[in-house]
Amino acid sequence: MSTEVVERPPQAPPGPPDAAPPATGRMRPAVIADSAGGMWGWLLQRVTAVVLIVGLLTHIVATHIFNIGHLSYLNIGDRLGSTFFVVIDVSLLAAAIFHGLNGARMVVLDYWLKGRAGRRALSITLWVFGSAVFGYGLWALWPWISH
Amino acid sequence: MSPVDAGAATNVGAGNWKGLGMWAWLLFRVAGIVLVVYLFAHIGVISTARLGGRSTLNSAFDLFDHPLFVLLDLLLVWAVLFHALNGVRILLMDCGLGIHRHKLVFGACMAVAVISLGFFAFKAFAYIAAHHAGGLGGLI
Numbered sequence: 001m002s003t004e005v006v007e008r009p010p011q012a013p014p015g016p017p018d019a020a021p022p023a024t025g026r027m028r029p030a031v032i033a034d035s036a037g038g039m040w041g042w043l044l045q046r047v048t049a050v051v052l053i054v055g056l057l058t059h060i061v062a063t064h065i066f067n068i069g070h071l072s073y074l075n076i077g078d079r080l081g082s083t084f085f086v087v088i089d090v091s092l093l094a095a096a097i098f099h100g101l102n103g104a105r106m107v108v109l110d111y112w113l114k115g116r117a118g119r120r121a122l123s124i125t126l127w128v129f130g131s132a133v134f135g136y137g138l139w140a141l142w143p144w145i146s147h
Numbered sequence: 148m149s150p151v152d153a154g155a156a157t158n159v160g161a162g163n164w165k166g167l168g169m170w171a172w173l174l175f176r177v178a179g180i181v182l183v184v185y186l187f188a189h190i191g192v193i194s195t196a197r198l199g200g201r202s203t204l205n206s207a208f209d210l211f212d213h214p215l216f217v218l219l220d221l222l223l224v225w226a227v228l229f230h231a232l233n234g235v236r237i238l239l240m241d242c243g244l245g246i247h248r249h250k251l252v253f254g255a256c257m258a259v260a261v262i263s264l265g266f267f268a269f270k271a272f273a274y275i276a277a278h279h280a281g282g283l284g285g286l287i
Contacts, residue, residue, distance in 0.1 A: 046241065049234050056227065064220070068274055071208045073201035076193075093190075100183035107176065133190065140194035 037106050045102050051095040055088050080144035093137045101126045171253065175233045178226040185223060214275045224267045232256040 037045075062085070067075055079085040105126055113119050196204035210216065236256045239245050245252040 046238060049238060053231055053235070056231070060224070060227070065270060068270060069212070069278060071211075073196055073204050076196075096186050100179075100186050103179045104183055107180070133187070136194065137190050140190065140197050143197060 037102070037109060041102055041105070045099060045106075048095040048099040048102075051091055052099055055092040055095065058088050059092055077144050077147060080141065081147065086145055089141065090138065093141075094134055097130045097134050097137075101130045167253075171233055175230060178230040181223075181226045182230060185226075212278070214279055217271050217275055221264075221268060221271045225264055228260040228263050228267075232260040 062079060063071070067079075080089065105122060108122060109119065113122055192207055193204070195207060211220075233253075233256065236249075236252055239252055240249065
């Protein structure tokens with residue numbers, strides 16, 4: 001079996017974001033370059049995915065299994081009194097906002113905004129919006145964190 | 148067509164699997180959109196503690212204690228688990244792990260998702276049964 005990879009025709013539409021790499025067992029840079037979102041979006045989406053898997057597991061189990069039926073303002077304060085949960089929740093806030101907005105961006109880019117200027121405008125808008133939401137989330141958590 | 152031929156990146160193991168992979172991709176995307184919407188709703192609800200004081204947040208939690216909201220939580224857990232475990236599969240494929248056994252990897256990921264969902268469902272229904280007179284009958 002030849003391991004040579006035949007180039008895609010340039011006008012070919014980008015594959016779905018979860019398109020599997022070829023069966024060589026090694027990453028093909030072209031797969032990343034072909035995806036509409038760019039290399040950094042691709043990489044950060046995967047880094048935040050790992051943060052979310054570890055963080056959300058901790059967050060959901062601590063909040064909804066160990067504290068099932070006990071959720072209240074003070075119950076949240078019990079957890080956010082420890083540095084561990086502050087680190088978990090604040091990194092979750094940042095990772096979830098990035099991962100969610102970048103995912104939404106990938107959906108948009110699959111159907112619209114084929115031009116460079118439009119894509120750039122979308123990225124800048126989402127960075128401004130995401131930063132504002134992160135600031136707002138931090139502001140909302142602050143009474144618990146600073147207590 | 149050989150597996151490393153043109154377009155192989157989007158066409159690994161075409162056939163029945165192609166249909167299943169399509170559904171996995173679609174559900175992954177739908178669950179992702181649901182989770183983004185929930186994320187902003189979640190931030191909004193938690194922020195009521197600072198906007199309206201702790202009693203505002205506590206009355207929101209009282210509302211979420213209703214069996215209907217516990218069931219909605221379960222739907223949310225389903226979205227999280229499917230999105231997360233299908234995401235694990237994508238990460239493994241990106242790292243070149245298990246490409247030759249990708250159906251098995253998908254099956255294993257979904258098995259973990261189903262077992263975890265079963266655990267959360269057990270917790271949710273046990274909670275409703277223990278804390279709400281009439282259990283799910285309270286919904287009607």
